[in-house]
Amino acid sequence: MKYSIKDFPRLERLRKTMLEADRAVCVERARYYTEYYTEVLPEEEKAEGRNIPPVLRQARAFRHIMTNRSVKIFPDELIVGSTTSKLLGGLIFPEFLHLAVWPELNTISKRKDNPFIIEQREIDELNDVIFPRWMETNVLQRAKEIWEGTEKSEVKVNPFNILEKFSFYLLSKANGISHIAPHYAKGIEQGFGYIIDEAEKKRQEARGKRETEDFYLAIKTIADGIIAFANRYSDEALRLSEKEKESKRKFELIKIADICKRIPARPARTFHEALQSLWFIQIALHQENYDMGISFGRGDQYLYPYYKRDVEIGILKEKDALELLGCFWVKSTDHVAFTPSTGSLFFGGTPSNQPMTIGGVDKNGKDATNELTYLMLEASAMLGVREPNLSARIHRDSPQEYLLKVAEAIKESHGTPAVYNDDYIIPIVKNTIRPSKSSPQHPEPVEGWGEGGGEGVMPIEDARDYAVIGCVEANVHGKTFGMTGAALVNMVSALDLALNDGYYPRRMEQVGPHTGDPRKFKSMDELREAYRIQIEFLIMNVVNGNNTLGKAHQELTPTPFLSSLIDGAMEKGMDVTMGSAVYNSSGVTGMGLSDVADSLTAIQYLVFEGIDLPPYGSKGGNNKVTMEEMLSAVEDDFKNNPVLHAIIINKAPKYGNNNPKADANAKFVADVFCKAVSQYDNYRGGKYNPGFWTMTTHVGWGKLGGALPNGRKANQYYASGVTPAGGMDREGPTSSLLSAANLTTEDITNIYAFNQRFGVITGNGSNNPSLPELVEGRGEGRGEGDIKKLSQLIRAYFNEGGLQVQFTVADAAMLRDAQKNPEKHRGLIVRISGYTAYFVDLNQDCQSEIIARTEHRIIE
């Protein structure tokens, strides 16, 4: 890389301080939100003589937070503003699922994984004032009531009952709105002053339409809120500048005060202003919506005009721009999702996960890389911080220089950026919405599409302008209300149901429909059909649950701030939760692809076919294993049948080896899931999009799950995303990549995460071994060097249709050392399933999962 952190003492200090900071809970957001609802709202309603509608009271609650929460500027900062009142803090959303931490308040500072500092008075405030207010009126509670009120006779199952069994799926809408890329550029370019004027104009036009008028009032209110917040930062900077002795810092603070006075009320003019405006917007979003997957969109595109102009008129040098980016990068790690202790199993590393998308094509299909693209790669490689989650788009004509820089950054940072295949994802993004019934693509009405399904045809320009959302998903940024992480589904639990006639052994109850005793199945098709029915059953419940939660959101927690930055809402005068965005969709992701696939393969080849495998030991010359034998081995965790276990592990074909037989089952598992999910419409008239990425649910659910026919023992992690099971892809990275590329990618509209771990990547174009290294046997990477080869590996995988891949570059020895001596590896980032986290922040199970991932060697 061109720069090193040694070139930036300020960044070195900022990074160190942030890395060493302890996580602390911040109650301010919860306090002022609650205070508004308990103290201010009743007064307002009395004064105005009416019930304030949800969107407006949410806006006022937001403004109440922004005008009251504390403002803090820390030493060395050029980009100011904190998400919480702490240097490194966790926000609390009592109206959503944070009630779940209520019972844990006294232990969260002492818990083993991801402890949070919390003071006694904060605990008292939460116990006595905040949480009690939300006990009855939180979103999940409301959704349950709605469901009970509308329960239809033909659907007997309550999706929330299954949700509470915990083993089958998670519905993240209960936590709030997340997984979305708003139109930041609008806020930065136009400013919230303009948004106020626009809202007022539209309100005048809508006179008499009470609901619409209230929406525009809400927009004005949130704009007031964010402007007030920035002004308070301006005042704080000024106050500090007066006290500041050191003249350079004094000058910086005065400049910060100026900037915060101007933006985000008015349009940003400089690169510094644009970055500061972006950060204020992000903070604001995080006061309204919970901090998971609020995505920065295509930062290298919308920030570029500011950079270019500043450089052209000579007020910005490349190195200073990089320093500003670095300040922003560190600042974006200032908050961590505050989760109950089960959360660290399912969402390990407590990410906020804010992807920043770079590269790719522009709206006209031309290469979009620019100087800022490269600077962002520099920033990530140099700092190695977990946010923003840099996501590099690559297309057929991406410059060689860009590919090499991406590969080099992956090596330097141990895993950033993840890479995305434009050539295949752009058509997929076009496919994330329902063509309308009258669309030219589908002149005839298509059966199964709901009434609200018609959205028209997405122009290719929009599809080209997709950004990476949350872990790996892709939406048109600024125009889509996509909630791409609405639900996470445990596909393994569907296999468990299929192998037990719908009975769930771990909870000892009949959960799914009866699909027959598998011991009586005559063919693989019967088993596949049973599995399909169980998946359909789970997905139906997911959809019912999510749609109901969506309605609860509409009633309780509209999101006016977000609405101000999603195209369509201002035009229609309606909150985005009501479906006003240009594009509407929801994302559902399936966990356990390779475990289910390999289990099916093992059964197929051992029980039904017995071909291609040696005789089943000396136990009577019969090639086959009975289903009974298989199921009882699984039931007792292979304790009494180690031979069968060894045969499965060593001799049954596995997904990830470019083996057509095993890959066919992976394809089947993916297809069944995709079909089940994409048949549904969501409550906003959009489509459900299926994908495969898992956060750390593959560890969490793995811990709860019994043994499987693929030889995975009870309570072990599953494989992440579409990654082959650890150690089972034995044919090298090329085969593993080709297996993933073989999936029917065009149907995977919510994208997938594919993990590859490399031990070490040595050398680069100019960095060949020295003679001593050679003599000592350390010489590797003669000739072209591995960086180049890594870029070629990615290129080939993309040519074959792979959608995404992310690398963790760390060998097992290094990871084990980090387990033992976390303090030495504070900043070691690793790839989870979509996002990055500090290895040392993961709990032991998640750490072990990463160590167990197949370590591909670069073979000399």
Place this chain on the structure above:
Amino acid sequence: MKGLIYEIQRYCVDDGPGIRTVVFLKGCPLRCPWCHNPESQDCRQEIGVYINRCINCMECYEACPRDAIVFNNGERIDREACDRCGLCVDVCPSRCLVRIGRHYEPDELLFEILKDLPFYKTSNGGVTFSGGEPIYQSEFLREALSLCKRKGIHTAVETSGYAPWEKFENIIEDADLFLYDLKIWDAKLHKEVTGGDNRIVKENFINLFLSLRDKSRIIPRIPLIPNWTLTKSNLEGWAKFLNELGCREVHLLPFHDMGESKKAVVGIETASLKRMALKERPKLRAYSTEYSYISEIFDTNGISVKGLREVSPT
């Protein structure tokens, strides 16, 4: 005609240009003690034993028709009694017992090679035939090479040079690149250590070098084995040889003792390396003057050492 192959390794980055698939042919007439792949030496199928994978299920014991399965001190097979029938491998559930060497028809092998075609395309890579000594199975090699050529795949052959010249002639058209190992210069020592006559190696090299119009199609490579090849006189010998011939480039290969652990797998007595002073790996802190002579030798002969990073003496 079938070839005996003991491994196909994918995503190799140092055996020729680009991303490569390396096909290891079994059988070699030489017996270099530092051999990285001792399982490649024997020209017949072998039974490999990865003893730490054994789950003691006794399946192999029941399957063996010759009473060749033993259960003492970490061994599993009595190599004297075993006739390599492979029945035990078929039943072993744990991959403790594996077959080393599998017969491939050339088109069957081509199918395996073609699997990685997408990667050759983006990297200008291809296939490398290694061994063992691949030229030992020269008819099969010729067929496999020409099949690959016809598919437009770049082909490389790694050779010890120890084979009759006709066999080189046989493949010269279809091999795009020869990676040609030069080991010990001194004829007597070469014979003593590797068991082969190095005049054959030298003559073949000269012939090959002279018959290739494009000299970049052959790259001499010297493995740096302390005490044997990594000596001043040895390197000088080769450097002068190459210089006189007009060869301007050499690759130096690092030495690993990876071969050691693999010897147990195929039951080769682990005598050689340890006894032969190789455990005294040179310890170089920095660019010690002790080894600066290596560059000097090639420099003075006008030969560039490819892929080596210059490090200034510290």
